[in-house]
């Protein structure tokens with residue numbers, strides 16, 4: 676049986692997230708015999724969005740495909756990049772007029788992996804089309820090319836992410852949740868063979884809130900006044916995600932294992 680292993684990391688926040696990736700990706704690849712790497716990059720540019728320069732950094736450091744979410748539009752110079760590259764995706768259920776696509780493919784160890792990025796609608800600001808129906812139609816296309824498909828479901832609530840996991844069980848290799856930046860301890864293989872975790876967590880400062888300095892956020896709760904959120908750059912730092920093993924012929928998941936690294940040595 677031919678197997679492929681893919682490492683999937685949650686939202687990388689600002690410089691701390693990028694520094695953790697640079698330091699640990701080679702070791703993780705080695706340790707778990709990883710064939711391909713996916714990361715969520717929607718917060719990599721100072722907490723909001725992503726730039727072509729950061730995409731180049733990800734590629735140099737061994738990332739195959741970058742997924743995103745609601746923050747994808749914050750850095751405008753990524754719009755042109757999205758139109759011309761297949762290594763960065765935005766949620767599929769944004770209007771078709773938006774630059775970029777929500778689906779892509781990459782090939783590792785001779786196996787083609789399909790990627791689908793979706794965004795949830797519960798407690799999210801954007802008024803998007805139904806992610807479940809978007810998944811149905813995207814899968815008609817993706818499954819015509821490969822049975823190995825990984826879905827990044829970028830959503831706020833556990834229910835919507837879990838519902839997507841069960842909805843796509845048996846039709847994709849993995850459904851991983853992103854956006855809340857807090858890893859959940861429910862990684863498992865669903866009954867029909869889809870690896871699932873409600874949220875991958877993030878890479879960034881540990882003593883932060885979603886990678887951002889906690890004080891302005893607490894103050895915002897106290898006063899209800901607008902606050903400027905900036906990336907926390909003081910360590911220790913964390914890096915979270917999972918690695919999965921897929922049967923390349925059937926696309927079924929064989930393993931899912933959660934990773935969390937804590938580092939108090941990196942000086943930014």
Ligand SMILES: [Fe+2]
Pocket residue numbers: 686717718744854855856
């Ligand atoms: Fe995020």
Ligand SMILES: [Fe+2]
Pocket residue numbers: 717744745746829853854855
């Ligand atoms: Fe998000």
